[in-house]
Amino acid sequence: MIRVLLSREIRLLARRKSELLNPLFFFLIVAVLFPFGVSPEPAILAELAPGVIWVCALLSILLSLDALYREDFDDGSMVQMLLSGASATAIVSVKALTNWLFTALPLIMMSPLIGMMLNLDSSAYVAMIVSLLLGTPAMCLIAAIGMSLTVGLRRGGILLALLVLPLYIPVLIFGAMAVNAAAMGHDFTGQLLFLGAFSVLTLSLAPWAAGAALRISLGE
Amino acid sequence: MYPSFSLTGQNLALIRGDRLLFKDCNFQVKSGQVLHLKGPNGAGKTSLLNLICGLIEPDQGQVTGEFEDVDSLSSWLSLKTLYLGHQLGIKSTLSVYENLAFYAALRGCDRQQIPQAISAVGLQGYETQLAAHLSQGQRRRICLARLLIENVPLWILDEPFVALDVKGQAWLAGLIEQQVERNGAVIFTSHQPVSLSIPTLELSVGV
Amino acid sequence: MAWTWFFRLGSPKWFYQIAARWQPWIWGLTAIGLITGVVWGLWIAPPDYYQGDLQRIMYIHVPAAYLSMFVYVVMAVSSAIGLIWRMKMAFSVAMSCSPIGAAFTFLALVTGALWGKPTWGTYWVFDARLTSELILLFLYFGHMALFNSIHERKTADKAAAILAIVGVVNIPIIHFSVEWWNSLHQSASLSKLEKPAIDSSMLWPLLIMIVSFKLFFVSLLLPYLRNHILWRERDAKWVEEEVKS
Numbered sequence: 080m081i082r083v084l085l086s087r088e089i090r091l092l093a094r095r096k097s098e099l100l101n102p103l104f105f106f107l108i109v110a111v112l113f114p115f116g117v118s119p120e121p122a123i124l125a126e127l128a129p130g131v132i133w134v135c136a137l138l139s140i141l142l143s144l145d146a147l148y149r150e151d152f153d154d155g156s157m158v159q160m161l162l163s164g165a166s167a168t169a170i171v172s173v174k175a176l177t178n179w180l181f182t183a184l185p186l187i188m189m190s191p192l193i194g195m196m197l198n199l200d201s202s203a204y205v206a207m208i209v210s211l212l213l214g215t216p217a218m219c220l221i222a223a224i225g226m227s228l229t230v231g232l233r234r235g236g237i238l239l240a241l242l243v244l245p246l247y248i249p250v251l252i253f254g255a256m257a258v259n260a261a262a263m264g265h266d267f268t269g270q271l272l273f274l275g276a277f278s279v280l281t282l283s284l285a286p287w288a289a290g291a292a293l294r295i296s297l298g299e
Numbered sequence: 300m301y302p303s304f305s306l307t308g309q310n311l312a313l314i315r316g317d318r319l320l321f322k323d324c325n326f327q328v329k330s331g332q333v334l335h336l337k338g339p340n341g342a343g344k345t346s347l348l349n350l351i352c353g354l355i356e357p358d359q360g361q362v363t364g365e366f367e368d369v370d371s372l373s374s375w376l377s378l379k380t381l382y383l384g385h386q387l388g389i390k391s392t393l394s395v396y397e398n399l400a401f402y403a404a405l406r407g408c409d410r411q412q413i414p415q416a417i418s419a420v421g422l423q424g425y426e427t428q429l430a431a432h433l434s435q436g437q438r439r440r441i442c443l444a445r446l447l448i449e450n451v452p453l454w455i456l457d458e459p460f461v462a463l464d465v466k467g468q469a470w471l472a473g474l475i476e477q478q479v480e481r482n483g484a485v486i487f488t489s490h491q492p493v494s495l496s497i498p499t500l501e502l503s504v505g506v
Numbered sequence: 507m508a509w510t511w512f513f514r515l516g517s518p519k520w521f522y523q524i525a526a527r528w529q530p531w532i533w534g535l536t537a538i539g540l541i542t543g544v545v546w547g548l549w550i551a552p553p554d555y556y557q558g559d560l561q562r563i564m565y566i567h568v569p570a571a572y573l574s575m576f577v578y579v580v581m582a583v584s585s586a587i588g589l590i591w592r593m594k595m596a597f598s599v600a601m602s603c604s605p606i607g608a609a610f611t612f613l614a615l616v617t618g619a620l621w622g623k624p625t626w627g628t629y630w631v632f633d634a635r636l637t638s639e640l641i642l643l644f645l646y647f648g649h650m651a652l653f654n655s656i657h658e659r660k661t662a663d664k665a666a667a668i669l670a671i672v673g674v675v676n677i678p679i680i681h682f683s684v685e686w687w688n689s690l691h692q693s694a695s696l697s698k699l700e701k702p703a704i705d706s707s708m709l710w711p712l713l714i715m716i717v718s719f720k721l722f723f724v725s726l727l728l729p730y731l732r733n734h735i736l737w738r739e740r741d742a743k744w745v746e747e748e749v750k751s
Contacts, residue, residue: 091393159388162382228669241648298354
C-alpha cells in the first residue's frame with residue numbers, strides 16, 4: 080500500500096516539476112535576507128550561518144508540505160483514499176516521506192551552497208549535512224501532524240506555523256548547536272545522537288498522531 | 300456472489316454547526332437490498348452517508364454491522380465499500396487510466412478490467428487523456444467506471460443520477476440491479492424520483 | 507464504585523450542580539491560602555542574603571511557573587480522557603484549562619521580567635526557565651487558536667485534544683533542550699533566577715503559595731467550566747430551567 084501511495088505522489092510531482100524548485104528558491108532567498116538585514120561582514124555571517132541555515136530549512140519544509148495536502152483535500156482524494164483501503168497513518172506517512180525525499184533531501188544537497196554564501200566555517204560542512212539528515216525526518220513528521228490538524232481550515236498557513244514552530248525548537252537547538260560546535264572545532268556527536276533519537280521517537284509516534292488528526296479533519 | 304452482511308443504524312442523531320439535522324434515524328441494509336435516502340436539499344442526506352461511512356461520528360446512536368469476512372466495522376467500511384460523493388477524488392494531472400489504476404491498485408483489484416470499464420462508461424479513446432481535459436460529466440463517468448472495476452459488496456452513492464442523461468440513468472439503474480443480483484447492497488441518495496425494477500427500501504431523512 | 511463516580515463526572519448536568527456546591531468552599535480555601543502565603547512570603551519570611559526583598563517575587567513567580575505546567579498536564583490528561591472515553595465533559599475541562607494556563611504562564615513571564623530588570627539590568631534575557639515559559643505560552647496560544655479556528659465544535663474538541671497530547675509529550679523535550687542550550691551560554695548572574703538552595707523559613711511560604719495557586723486554579727476553573735457547560739448544553743432542557751430560575 081505504501082508503494083501504491085508513494086508511486087502516486089511521485090507521479091503527481093513529476094507532472095508538476097517546476098513546483099519542486101519552489102522550496103529550494105525559498106530556502107535560498109530567505110537565507111540571503113540575513114546578510115541584507117544584519118550585515119555582509121564575513122565574520123558575522125560565519126557566526127550566523129549555522130542558525131540561519133537551520134531556520135531556513137525548517138521554514139521551507141513546513142511550507143512545502145501544504146502543496147502535498149491541499150489539492151488532495153480539496154478534490155476529495157483524501158476521503159477516497161481513506162475509504163478505498165488506505166489507512167490514515169499510511170496516507171500521512173507517505174506524504175511526510177514524499178516531503179522528505181523531494182524537499183528535504185534537495186535542500187540538504189543545496190545547503191553547502193548556502194554555507195559557502197554565508198561563510199560557514201569549512202570544518203562545519205559535514206556536521207551541517209549530517210545534522211540536517213538526522214533532523215529533517217522529525218521535522219517532516221511534526222509538520223505532518225500540524226498539516227493534518229489544519230488542512231480543513233481555509234487560511235491554515237499561519238496557524239500551521241504557530242502550532243508547529245514551538246515543537247521544532249528542540250531540533251533547531253541541537254541541529255544548530257551541532258554545526259556551531261563543529262565550526263569551533265568541538266566534538267558534536269552528542270548533538271547528533273539527540274537528533275537521531277528525536278527522529279526515531281517522532282517516527283514511532285507522529286504517524287499515529289497525524290493519522291488521527293487527519294481523520295478528525297476529514298470528518299468536518 | 301458476495302458473502303452476506305448487514306449494516307444497521309440505531310437512533311442516529313446528528314448536529315452540524317448549530318443545526319439538528321436528524322434524530323431517531325433507524326435503518327438496516329442487508330446484502331441484496333437497496334436503500335434510497337430521500338429528502339429535500341439540505342436535509343442531511345450527505346451527512347448521513349458520511350456518518351455511515353465512518354467519516355463523522357453521530358451525536359447519538361450508533362452504526363453497527365455484521366459481516367462474515369472482516370472483524371471491525373471500520374476496516375469493513377474501508378475495504379468493502381465504494382463511496383461516490385460530490386467530490387470526485389479524480390486528479391486532474393493524471394490520465395483516465397492512471398486515476399482508475401491507482402484506486403484499483405489500492406484496493407488490490409485486477410487492472411485488466413480497466414479498459415473494458417472505460418469503454419462501458421463511454422470514454423473509450425480517452426484512456427490517456429488527462430482528466431483536466433475532460434468535462435465535468437466525463438469526470439463523473441470515470442468515477443462510475445470504478446464501480447465496474449472495484450468489486451465491493453456495498454456501494455454508497457450520493458446523487459449518482461444527477462448529471463446523467465436518460466440513457467445514462469437507465470444504465471446506472473441496470474448496474475445497481477446487477478449489484479443486487481451479486482448479493483451486494485446499494486445505499487444512494489437522490490432528490491429526483493428514481494425507478495428501479497427491484498424493490499427498494501426508502502428512508503426519509505430530516506427532522 | 508470509583509468508576510461510577512468517574513462516569514457520573516462525565517455528565518455535564520451532574521457536574522454543574524455538584525460544582526455549584528463545592529465552589530464556595532474552594533473559594534474560601536483559596537482565599538485563606540493565598541492570604542497566608544502572600545503575607546508570610548512578602549512580609550514575614552526573611553529577605554534573601556544577596557537579592558534582599560526583591561527575591562520575594564519568587565513567591566509568585568515560582569508557583570505561577572509550576573502551575574503553568576501543571577495546568578498543561580491537566581489539559582493533556584483530560585484531552586486524552588475525552589478521546590479515549592468519548593466524554594464531552596473532559597473536552598470542556600481541556601478547553602477551559604487553556605486560557606487559565608496561558609494566564610499563569612503570562613504571570614510567570616511578567617514576574618520573571620520584573621525580577622530580572624533589577625538583577626540583570628534588562629527585562630528580558632533568554633534564561634532557561636523564562637524561555638521555556640515563553641515556548642509554553644506559544645503552545646497555549648496554538649491550542650486556543652486551533653480550537654477557535656474550527657467551526658464544528660466536535661471536530662475542534664478532538665483536534666485541540668490531539669494537539670494538547672502532542673504538546674505534553676514535547677514539553678519535557680523542549681525543557682531539556684532549552685536548559686542545555688542555555689547552559690552553553692550561561693553567565694553566573696543568571697543562576698539567581700533559578701530556585702535557590704532554600705531554607706525552611708522560605709520553603710514553607712513557598713509551598714503554601716504553590717498549594718494556594720493550585721486551589722486558585724481550581725477556583726478559576728469551576729466557574730469558567732460551569733459557564734462553558736451552560737453554553738455547550740444550551741439546547742438542553744435542564745439549562746432552560748436553570749436559566750429561568
